[in-house]
Amino acid sequence: QKEVEQNSGPLSVPEGAIASLNCTYSDRGSQSFFWYRQYSGKSPELIMFIYSNGDKEDGRFTAQLNKASQYVSLLIRDSQPSDSATYLCAVLNTGNQFYFGTGTSLTVIP
């Protein structure tokens, strides 16, 4: 079982819709969770981090963490074509090891 799993997609949503990206992790004791956005040909950019159960909102982005179910999600409201990118989920586990998922490719269709 991989430490962090994401659906590779591609995920396509129309402009203005909500994009929902999901991620599961295997280490139940993990405490820190991150979402990165990577545009083609560029390096990843940290867009959200969450440490506590529940929702964390930042502009059009909402990160949701459910430690009991071991999943973390990212919602993007009012999706824009500029949101088209690969979104990487990352987890810092109890051994202080950082694991990335393989990423979900998102395309927002104008």
Add this chain to the structure above:
Amino acid sequence: GAVVSQHPSWVICKSGTSVKIECRSLDFQATTMFWYRQFPKQSLMLMATSNEGSKATYEQGVEKDKFLINHASLTLSTLTVTSAHPEDSSFYICSAVRDRGEQYFGPGTRLLVL
């Protein structure tokens, strides 16, 4: 967010030469930095963990004598690709770890070995 720089952003070199890439955390100190490599349309691949004041830890399959890492200060790590060959051509990305474990990435260095 935190700022991490990399230099150079582009390198083209002849086969057999060595190339040094610098990674700097500009507005925070980083005890730990990571070096990644990414081939087109593939995932990030962790190469090594760079720890200030100690030897780097390399991932399985990464030759430590070929990819020399030095973390001389809390704001600078360098990766030297020794005797580069065309198969070393890739996108090299560093990251620096901040207080709560979050990684901030540099903009990456594209290496093309002819």
